[in-house]
Amino acid sequence: MTIDVYIPLALSLLLAAISPAVGRRVAPALAARALTAAAVVTAAATVWSLVLLTVTLVDDTPPVVAEARADGRSLVVPVPEAIGVVACLALAAVAHRLWRAVRAEHGTRRALRRLSEGHPRDTELIVAASPVPQAFAIPGSPGRILVTAGMLGALRPVERRVLLAHERAHLTHRHALLVTAATLAAAANPLLSPVRATVVFLVERWADERAAAAVGDRATTARALARAALTAGRAKPSCALHFTDRAVTRRVAALQSAPPPHLRSVAVAVLALGALPALGAADATGDLLRLLSHVLPH
Amino acid sequence: MAGRGPHGRTERRSSGELESEVLATLWSTERPLTPAEIQLEIGGDLAYNTVHTILKRLYDKGLVLREVDGRRGAYRPAKNAAELTAQAMHEALDRGPDPIAALQQFVTGLSPEEERALRELLTGGPV
Numbered sequence: 448m449t450i451d452v453y454i455p456l457a458l459s460l461l462l463a464a465i466s467p468a469v470g471r472r473v474a475p476a477l478a479a480r481a482l483t484a485a486a487v488v489t490a491a492a493t494v495w496s497l498v499l500l501t502v503t504l505v506d507d508t509p510p511v512v513a514e515a516r517a518d519g520r521s522l523v524v525p526v527p528e529a530i531g532v533v534a535c536l537a538l539a540a541v542a543h544r545l546w547r548a549v550r551a552e553h554g555t556r557r558a559l560r561r562l563s564e565g566h567p568r569d570t571e572l573i574v575a576a577s578p579v580p581q582a583f584a585i586p587g588s589p590g591r592i593l594v595t596a597g598m599l600g601a602l603r604p605v606e607r608r609v610l611l612a613h614e615r616a617h618l619t620h621r622h623a624l625l626v627t628a629a630t631l632a633a634a635a636n637p638l639l640s641p642v643r644a645t646v647v648f649l650v651e652r653w654a655d656e657r658a659a660a661a662v663g664d665r666a667t668t669a670r671a672l673a674r675a676a677l678t679a680g681r682a683k684p685s686c687a688l689h690f691t692d693r694a695v696t697r698r699v700a701a702l703q704s705a706p707p708p709h710l711r712s713v714a715v716a717v718l719a720l721g722a723l724p725a726l727g728a729a730d731a732t733g734d735l736l737r738l739l740s741h742v743l744p745h
Numbered sequence: 746m747a748g749r750g751p752h753g754r755t756e757r758r759s760s761g762e763l764e765s766e767v768l769a770t771l772w773s774t775e776r777p778l779t780p781a782e783i784q785l786e787i788g789g790d791l792a793y794n795t796v797h798t799i800l801k802r803l804y805d806k807g808l809v810l811r812e813v814d815g816r817r818g819a820y821r822p823a824k825n826a827a828e829l830t831a832q833a834m835h836e837a838l839d840r841g842p843d844p845i846a847a848l849q850q851f852v853t854g855l856s857p858e859e860e861r862a863l864r865e866l867l868t869g870g871p872v
Contacts, residue, residue, distance in 0.1 A: 558833075558837045561833045561837075562830050562833050562834055562837070563830075564829065564830075564833070565825070565826040565829050565830070566826050566830070567806045567807070567808070569761075569806075570764065570765075570768075570806060570808065571761050571762070571764065571765045572764070572765035572768050572769060573827075573830055574768065574769070574772045574822065574827045574830070575827055575830040575831040575834050576824050576827035576828045576830070576831045577831035577834060577835065579835075579838075581834070581851075582851035582852075583851065592765065593830070593834070594769065594772075595831070595834075596772050596773075596827070598851075599769050599772045599773040600772075600773050600774065602773070604770065604773075604786045604787060604788065605788075607766070607769045607770070607773065608766065610851060611762070611765055611766065611769065613851060614851065615762070660756065661756045663756070669866065670866065670867060672852065673863040673864075673866050673867050674867060675851055675852045676852040676855055676859075676863055677855070677860060677863055677864060677867070679852050679855075680855040680860055695852050695855060695859065695863070696855075696859045696862060696863065699863065699866065
């Protein structure tokens, strides 16, 4: 038990460390799914480990101690009390972070619903009569694509097709769901934040690849991205320095080289890495239950 | 995906997708467009009759208007709902980085050197 409960923490660090490399080398659809699944399982195992560590505090409670003394049993102390207290505090912090993340998600959905008001339900494209270049997918059933007149006017006809195909791919492949899952995993376990960032980038890459397939040309897709980014950059130059993640240039570069292979072996390895913390947590649970059966009155 | 041709060919578009494309084309310019002009803009294997059918559908939904006094047979986009959406979008954006920042935006900001590289791509490559 003593080691098992710390396994999820160590493996979260490992998952976070390898996620950028996985994102670069594996086909985005596969990498995004595998990383999200691994992150969610790891986050759940981390939270469960914190619960287990907190539960160990139970053997320090006066009734338990008193009963054990009366029975002449000696108490096994699996973890120092201080660690139990720290775990309890961490658990409270996790709960708070998850609550905040869920609320933010809820706020986004509400704001998005407002944007589709007044548009016929059976129309995919929602145009906003705004000169600000902007485009995003509005998940839901049916999903919608919002593009501003400013963005449509800046692109050439085939580039508008790329944009529509890109946003459509977000909707068809339920990317919002993947990103929400990764966001909640990172909220529960901040060590997984790099995994979330990679998933966010990968769903963009995934949509880029779908768009390239739809228009049948990777170079055109790259140019559409470049023009959209330049148009958006001109519109709000003050924002330019905030984004130094080079996401757009990395996406353009990826479209200029061959599509990354479906390395299933890497995806399986990522999933196995995600499963390990769960096994560790399950093992620790067994240990704790045995321990408690000794300690707690029957 | 169904309808995907060999390398270099484009995927076949559904009627919903074509509707989006026609609407996007009308919004991309200030002046009203005739079905023939729209057909030319969108290109590909799109038949004139198809453009006509799509325009009719968009007209029935109230998303496009027929030009009355200008060029006959030309269409322009209806602005009402689009202006409300723009207003709602700006309100959401002004409220801070959330919630629109949390969305999957098509593109985010650029650093000066990235801007240079992208500009080179656009001017250098065949368009």
